[in-house]
Amino acid sequence: MxxxxxxxxxxxxxxxxxxxxxxxxxxxxxxxxxxxxxxxxxxxxxxxxxxxxxxxxxxxxxxxxxxxxxxxxxxxxAAPRVGVPVNRQEEGWPGAGRSKAWRTVDCTTAPASAQLAGNLGVAEGATVHTVRRVRLVEGRPMATESLHVPASALPHLPGFRAESDRARSVLRQLERLEVDGESRSVELGVAEADEAGLLERPPGSPVLVMTTQYVSAGRLVALAVSTYRADTCKLTFGETGLADVAPVGVTREVRTAS
Amino acid sequence: MxxxxxxxxxxxxxxxxxxxxxxxxxxxxxxxxxxxxxxxxxxxxxxxxxxxxxxxxxxxxxxxxxxxxxxxxxxxxAAPRVGVPVNRQEEGWPGAGRSKAWRTVDCTTAPASAQLAGNLGVAEGATVHTVRRVRLVEGRPMATESLHVPASALPHLPGFRAESDRARSVLRQLERLEVDGESRSVELGVAEADEAGLLERPPGSPVLVMTTQYVSAGRLVALAVSTYRADTCKLTFGETGLADVAPVGVTREVRTAS
DNA sequence: CAGTGGTCTAGACCACCCG
DNA sequence: GGGTGGTCTAGACCACTGA
Known part of the structure; x- marks a missing residue:
């Protein structure tokens, strides 16, 4: 050997x-x-x-x-990883309400836990809408997202509705807001049971966890936690996509060999 | 059981x-x-x-x-993951020449392989400078970077020098360029032998591989391939850092429990 | 059905760290 | 030294796929 x-x-x-x-x-x-x-x-x-x-x-x-x-x-x-754009707002959230890229799974409205309240900058127990969605690329689930929106950020939201309507309303109201900017973070995680199911992967599969804070008029209006399949996804933050780079593995080998 | x-x-x-x-x-x-x-x-x-x-x-x-x-x-x-800013140019490359955040390891100048040439948008065999650096956070190595710069992008680079001087010159020349924008991608990888050594981790350790294309005057002037320790790093792309979010694990549990 | 990857076991030896 | 995690083995059974 x-x-x-x-x-x-x-x-x-x-x-x-x-x-x-x-x-x-x-x-x-x-x-x-x-x-x-x-x-x-x-x-x-x-x-x-x-x-x-x-x-x-x-x-x-x-x-x-x-x-x-x-x-x-x-x-x-395996096929080379798919480049998934996450920088443009149209790819992330506003404007995506009508897109086929996202499929809404469910929508809940509940008082915020201490943890969530802290992250959203609202009082504990404040009402928060949570929309759960799946991002589809070429028909296959590539990511799950939990979008948390304080009710106070959506003053014009219509009253009680069926769950599917409520999700649509929340997204529509969000689109009306002017988004000043987003700040994101990316780290490694593993898929829990529910995410694993939505991603059609076994529990424990590696995922890229992206946390996005959306800011409007100086206030945090939404917090999105997305989990992207790490096996098949490459997150791209391109501003104005130049030519795509070749698979990193190859690039890194080249460098190593030099 | x-x-x-x-x-x-x-x-x-x-x-x-x-x-x-x-x-x-x-x-x-x-x-x-x-x-x-x-x-x-x-x-x-x-x-x-x-x-x-x-x-x-x-x-x-x-x-x-x-x-x-x-x-x-x-x-x-383990301690909660360290948020490592990667969005601001000062954190990434220009202006970092004098910073203590990066430590230069070596610098080579060689003809580009077909692979690298394609990624840089230059002809195969064109001269390319490659600066290898390590990013330090609180004195500990958190990332390695290979910065590839076509010699054609640095017309005013002084002639032959010692390796350490050459690295400094390349970085200094880069700072002089106006950077119009960067496009990035992030994916999961594992540390190869050399990277593993620099990161003080065993080979095969998970890393977040970030590939950045720097654009100046409509041309690609640099390609950076960085590998961040996935165990201790959380890449943050914040524009104007709001309050930090709590560790994702907790956040995600909260959502799951809701 | 036969063939595949996924899980699990009981044990062994090694490399490393410390007192 | 004795204790730790890291590697490796030989074998077993299960869950899933497809013909």
Whole structure:
């Protein structure tokens, strides 16, 4: 199992990491999108390791978005990640009410918990509308979003309505507001049970969690928490999209090799 | 090992996922930042599972940034993620030459590979400067960056110099350019060997890969590929930072519970 | 049905940290 | 030293897919 002829005193490279490197090369040179790899038991045998060790390498590659594993089917070469625009307001929230990009799941109106109230800058117990939506890209769910709006930010909201109407009303009222700006943050998370279901992924799948604060007239009028599938999504904040860059994996390899 | 009294016909929840849920509750209620958990063998025994199963749950929690595991020490409750500003130009590149936020590692000047040339919009083989830097937050490395600049974008760059001087010159020249805008993308990746070393993390650690295109006078003048430690970083794109939102984990729990 | 990936086990050894 | 997490093994059973 010589790695690359390293000195005995050198730091010993874990088998699974070496395996990953070998597989990356094989994937890049001998396979193309959608193709299925040999099954895990065979691969493990071929490389002379336990199946668990091989799986550790595959886990890495899946986290990088290079592989997709489907139970009962096999391990496939993943398509390059989809660039999902999140910068333009039309992509995020206002104007999206009529778009097909988002599908409303439900809408609740309830008093804010201490936690949520703090984040929204309102008093605890203040009424807050919460719209839950799913973002679709090419018909597939790519993200979930929980949009929290204090009732005080929507003075002209019509009275009681059916849930689906209420969601529409909230979104419509939001569009009427002048949005001065948004501030966002992005971090890594995992899909909880409900999100996992909406994203059609198993619980624990990695997601990019984007938190957006919408400001109007100097006040925070909405807080959106979105979870994007990390396996297939690349969040793009482009201002005026220049040419798209090639998959990062490749870019980074190039740099490393230089 | 009753989970929560679910029907036999219900979808069986994996043990490691149930374990994770239990641990999340324990962490939030009974532990505080920096505290060490019982060791893995003891925890596994206490929950009546194999150590490997327990580790699967801990892996999840580490990915979420709730735990930190240190070899020879133990498993600690992680501090909340650090918000790292990446939107303001002063945080990213121009003006950072004199700042203490970035430490230059090296600087190379070489012909562009086909891959890199395509991404930069120059001819293959064109001369490109590459500055490698590390971003420090509170003295700790939080990100690595490879900044690629076509020599054609820096017409006034002085001649040959020592490497450290060259890096400084490239950065200084870049600052002189008027930057019309940047377009960014963020996705999930893993740290390769060299990045891992700079970030003081083992290879394969999750990172947020941010790719930034800098545009000046309608032309792409620089391409930056940054890798941020996903365990401790939260990328913030705030325009004019309002109050910070609480840790997302909590926020999301609140929403789920509503 | 046979074949795939997903979960789980019990045990072993190693690399690292500290007193 | 003894204790920690990190790696690796060989095997088992389950859940899902497709023919």
């Amino acid at each position: 010589e790695t690359t002829g390293q000195q005995p005193t050198a730091a010993p490279e874990p088998k699974y990491w070496h395996l990953r490197t070998v597989l990356v090369r094989a994937i890049d040179s001998e396979f193309s999108t959608g193709q299925v790899l040999p099954n895990e038991r065979e691969l493990a045998a071929r490389f002379g390791v336990a199946r668990a060790t091989l799986r550790q390498a595959l886990d890495q590659l899946e986290l990088e978005g290079r592989l997709v594993r489907r139970r009962g089917i096999g391990t496939l070469i | 009753e989970t929560t009294g679910q029907q036999p016909t219900a979808a069986p929840e994996p043990k490691y996922w149930h374990l994770r849920t239990v641990l999340v509750r324990a962490i939030d209620s009974e532990f505080s930042t920096g505290q060490v958990l019982p060791n893995e063998r003891e925890l596994a025994a206490r929950f009546g599972v194999a150590r490997a199963t327990l580790r699967q749950a801990l892996d999840q929690l580490e990915l979420e940034g709730r735990l930190v595991r240190r070899r020879g020490i133990g498993t600690l409750i």
